[in-house]
Structures are given as structure tokens and as C-alpha cells.
Amino acid sequence: MSGATTDQTATAAKGEIDTVIAALRDALGAEAVRTGEAIGERALTDWTRMTPTRPAALILPASTEQVSRALAICDAARQPVVPQGGMTGLAGGAIARDIDVALSLERMSGVEEIDTAAATMTVLAGTPLEVAQQAAADAGFELALDLGARGSCQIGGNLATNAGGNRVIQSGTARDQTLGLEVVLADGTVLSSLNKMVKNNTGYDLKHLFIGSEGTLGVITRAVLRLSPPRRSRHTALVALDHYDAAVALLNTLRARFGNDVGAFEIMWPDFFDFGVSLTSHARSPFDAPHPMYALIEHAGLDPDDDGQAFSRVLTDALEAGALRDAVIAQSLSDARALWTIREATAEFPLRLEPVNFDVSLPIGEIGRFADACRARFKQCWPGQVSYYFGHIGDSNLHVTVDGRSVPGVSHEAIDRELYALLAPYGGSVSAEHGIGVLKRAFLPVSRTQAELQAMRAIKRALDPHGILNPGKLLPDM
Known part of the structure; x- marks a missing residue:
């Protein structure tokens, strides 16, 4: 008789995780590693209100060096790691499984420098957006990135998801406001490209790999952001x-x-x-x-x-x-x-509804026709459905929210399939600003060709060969 039983495998896996947690405590200090009930509720789920899951451990490094040591330990042990910011995401991209180590950057918070000549801000990734905005204002500038979740969301998460918000029409997305990054790769290597120059044409602009990558390629620890004159x-x-x-x-x-x-x-x-x-x-x-x-x-x-x-x-x-x-x-x-x-x-949707949220983008001239087609299709499928339509049309973004209570017995996936099937003929994107995460992973091929997906997989394999960073997120079939 050969082979391990399921119980034996689970026991072995728990033993391996316990060994990793012990190593993390030795490297970071006991105060930086939490397990069990010591892990706060915020780490369990995001604004999707997906089923809360307690990770095997939550680590809270206080420096880039500690992030590097933690990732090196996890990579050597093939231990999955899920980077977490302010947990205000709407695609499930920062939710950990019970076998994962969650990595929070909340202890890495603060504005390190405002360069008034270059009009830049160097900021730690765990800094809440509103704190960075206020620091810019105090220095006579404006950080144009603005989201409704400004008091909770963090700069690192904003960049990892290439956040948009209300002012993209004027100032662009998070990507457009970023000049440089410091990132820790899966094996602990630190890439420090804290560039302050608008013109820096020296090969691959590596920051763009990590902005919008949802923590699957590296952990953003610092950023250099562009500042603007205040809109007075x-x-x-x-x-x-x-x-x-x-x-x-x-x-x-x-x-x-x-x-x-x-x-x-x-x-x-x-x-x-x-x-x-x-x-x-x-x-x-x-x-x-x-x-x-x-x-x-x-x-x-x-x-x-x-x-x-x-x-x-x-x-x-x-x-x-x-x-x-x-x-x-x-x-x-x-x-x-x-x-x-x-x-x-x-902001009231999670409290008042059972929201099934869609964040799509289309050519501006097609948004109205798509909204009409979507509403008609939903009514055809589910006559009693209740849905809401709104958006930032100057940057091609339409939001649709279906109240799940109005379609009892209908799965979120079924609603997803109907909307995304309508999206493809319009040449639209399944995600305008919320990212892919878990919820849109299966639908990424609606907006990306197989050649593009293969290129993304190749980049993932090159930067994270053991696949420890945010597994099961963003890329389908990987």
C-alpha cells in the first residue's frame, strides 16, 4: 500500500507552514507576525464582501529590508504570499486563502520627501491616499489621484491596481502619476528605480510591469509620484x-x-x-x-x-x-x-444591496448603446431585476451594479456571463479601474488575445518562477 492520505498531506502542509511562520518570526520579530485570532477582521476580505478567510499568517514588515527577508523565506519554502493594502478593492485581488501568508504594508506608512523643484513626492506604499494628498496640499501642491476610498486605500494598492477615480479625465490614472517605484521581487530582490525625471529613456521602463499587476509580479514598497499645482x-x-x-x-x-x-x-x-x-x-x-x-x-x-x-x-x-x-x-x-x-x-451599495458590480470600459461613443443593450438583456433574462448605471464617460468608464436580491437563485457568475458576452462586440474591456483579481479572471480573454495572455504568463514566470505571489489572481489558467 502506498501514497499519503488526505489527513497526512494536510498535516504535512500545516507543518511546513508552521516552519515558515517560525522563520518569519525569527527574521521580522514576533510583533510583525500574527496568526489565528490575532489577525484582524480587515485582513479577511475586501469590499466585495466575498467569504472572509483567515490566512495562515499575517506579516507586517516595517521596512523594505523586512519585506525582502520575508519574501526570500517564503520563496525558498514555496509558500504563497498575498500582498494587501487598504482592502478596499472590488475584484477580490487581495483576499488570501487559509494556506497563504498575507503581507500587509500598513506599518510602512509616511511621506519621505517632497521635492519642490521636481514637483514629486516619495512615499511609502502603506500610506493612506488621503494622508499623501494632505501632505501634498501642505507643501503647496496637489496629488491629483482621488478615490472615494481615499481615507482607507493605500498608495501601494492604488498602484498595484492602477486605480482610476473621479479625476482621470483631467490627470490620468495612477500609472500616469508615477515616475518611479521600489519593488521587492518574489525571491527578495529589491528593484530600486526611484526615478524623479519625466524624461528617462534608458531601456525598459520597469515600473509599468508592476503598476496594474495586482501583486502578482512583486511587492511595491515605495513610489515617486508626480505633483501638480493646486486647482484653486x-x-x-x-x-x-x-x-x-x-x-x-x-x-x-x-x-x-x-x-x-x-x-x-x-x-x-x-x-x-x-x-x-x-x-x-x-x-x-x-x-x-x-x-x-x-x-x-x-x-x-x-x-x-x-x-x-x-x-x-x-x-x-x-x-x-x-x-x-x-x-x-x-x-x-x-x-x-x-x-x-x-x-x-x-459607498452605500454593500450596506443597502447585494451588489454584483461591473466596471467596464468602452469607446465613448458606444457607452450609451451598450448600457441600453445591457439593460434590455438583463430584463429579458430576469424580468424583476434591479440594476444601476453610472460612470466616468470622459475616460470611457461605465459602472453597472445589479442588486443580487432582485434575481434570487441566480449566481453572480451567470450575471457575469450575460454582461461580458455583450461587451465583446463593442471592443470593450472587462475592467476599467477595479482590476481583475479573482472575480474577472475567467473573463480576461474577452479583452486580451491569446498572444497577449501568453506574454503575460511569460513575464510572470520570469519574475516569479515559483508562483508564490498572489496565486490564483489575475491570469487565467496559471
Whole structure:
């Protein structure tokens, strides 16, 4: 009789993990390694609210050197490691299994330098985005990256997922705001490319391998971020429109007039808008009547003396020309915040719904038609379904959220299949800004060719030959 039983295999595996944990404690100190109930709830799941899972251990290195030592130990033992940031992701990319070691960078937090001549910030990866934003503001600059999760999300996670947010139309994604990185590879090798120059044409720009790689190629430990002059005037308006194409026409009008001063252009279909209004303190729409489409617009300029008259005049002209149905222009900061509260209803989704979230991108001219086709398809499949449509159309991004409670007995995977089947003919992407993680892994071939996937696998094998970094995430069949 030969072969180990399942119980014997499990016992052997536990013994191996215990050996790794002991080695990590010796290398990092007991305070940096947690197991069992000492692992806090935040490490168990992200904003997807997927089934919480307690990793075999949670390590909290306090320096790049400790990250390097930890990964070298895990790589030698073939121990899987899952990097974790602020756990605000929406694709399951930072959720560990019970056989994994989770690696949190929360002890590696802080802004190390602001170079006023280069207009750059060097920041540790565990720094919350809001902390970095405030440090930039205190130094007379602006860190343009901005997300609703700014108080919880971390710079390392923002870069690992190439986060987008509300101002991509003006300042680009996290990738566009990054000049240099420090990264630890799976075997503990430290790649230090903390470049501050905009022009540095010296071969492969390695930082781009790791931005958007979701922790599958290396662990980001530091970043050099670009800073901008502060936008000293912000003017906000909520407008009502006849249809999606009218929103695109208005966006083009604003861009032609204000160029890069168009800071945000968020559209909301009535389903989402009404839901957002219901969550405001007064639960009352700023408009006297319902409309087919809404856009929340921010004009963000450099001139501190801009009183908003030019912005108001463009909207007034559009209203008189029939390009708008109605408009509400914020007269104060509190007015602007009240309008943004409607758009930021997404923060309530996990509390109010059983959300099945989609974050797709399409050519701007196709978004309206895709939304119509998606809504029609969902109603055909599940007549009682409830879904919400909204997005950042200036950067091609549409969000769709289905309330799982409205389709009882229907799996999330079944809803995924219906939406992504519609996406392919439009030439769209299955992920605009949330990443792939676990939830979209099987659907990555919708947006990437087999040749592209093979190239990605080759890069993964080259940088992480033992496959210890975030296994089971991002790449299908690997």
C-alpha cells in the first residue's frame, strides 16, 4: 500500500507552514507576525464582501529590508504570499486563502520627501491616499489621484491596481502619476528605480510591469509620484439631459472651452440617480421633475480669482440652445458636496444591496448603446431585476451594479456571463479601474488575445518562477 492520505498531506502542509511562520518570526520579530485570532477582521476580505478567510499568517514588515527577508523565506519554502493594502478593492485581488501568508504594508506608512523643484513626492506604499494628498496640499501642491476610498486605500494598492477615480479625465490614472517605484521581487530582490525625471529613456521602463499587476509580479514598497499645482478654483454643476449622446456633446463643448480644466464629468442614468437621491439627508432631487440622464460636472482651474462666471455662461448657453433640460449650479462648497453625495452613493451599495458590480470600459461613443443593450438583456433574462448605471464617460468608464436580491437563485457568475458576452462586440474591456483579481479572471480573454495572455504568463514566470505571489489572481489558467 502506498501514497499519503488526505489527513497526512494536510498535516504535512500545516507543518511546513508552521516552519515558515517560525522563520518569519525569527527574521521580522514576533510583533510583525500574527496568526489565528490575532489577525484582524480587515485582513479577511475586501469590499466585495466575498467569504472572509483567515490566512495562515499575517506579516507586517516595517521596512523594505523586512519585506525582502520575508519574501526570500517564503520563496525558498514555496509558500504563497498575498500582498494587501487598504482592502478596499472590488475584484477580490487581495483576499488570501487559509494556506497563504498575507503581507500587509500598513506599518510602512509616511511621506519621505517632497521635492519642490521636481514637483514629486516619495512615499511609502502603506500610506493612506488621503494622508499623501494632505501632505501634498501642505507643501503647496496637489496629488491629483482621488478615490472615494481615499481615507482607507493605500498608495501601494492604488498602484498595484492602477486605480482610476473621479479625476482621470483631467490627470490620468495612477500609472500616469508615477515616475518611479521600489519593488521587492518574489525571491527578495529589491528593484530600486526611484526615478524623479519625466524624461528617462534608458531601456525598459520597469515600473509599468508592476503598476496594474495586482501583486502578482512583486511587492511595491515605495513610489515617486508626480505633483501638480493646486486647482484653486472648483465649480460644480448638476445638469439634466435628454439622452446619452447629449451628454457626450456637452462634454465635448466643455473640453473645447476649458480644455484640461474639466475636472470631472460623471453621468448617472435615472435608476442610479434616484437611488443616490434617496440616500441624501433630504431625500429630495435638486430638480423639480425627473429626467432621462444626469451629469455631475466639475470645472477645476488654476486661477484662484475665477468666480465661475465662464463656467456658468457655457451651461446657460447650452440650456438656452436646448442642449440641456435643466441645470443646478453649486453656489457654495456645501452645495457642491451635496451634489457629490448623490454620485457617491456607491459607498452605500454593500450596506443597502447585494451588489454584483461591473466596471467596464468602452469607446465613448458606444457607452450609451451598450448600457441600453445591457439593460434590455438583463430584463429579458430576469424580468424583476434591479440594476444601476453610472460612470466616468470622459475616460470611457461605465459602472453597472445589479442588486443580487432582485434575481434570487441566480449566481453572480451567470450575471457575469450575460454582461461580458455583450461587451465583446463593442471592443470593450472587462475592467476599467477595479482590476481583475479573482472575480474577472475567467473573463480576461474577452479583452486580451491569446498572444497577449501568453506574454503575460511569460513575464510572470520570469519574475516569479515559483508562483508564490498572489496565486490564483489575475491570469487565467496559471
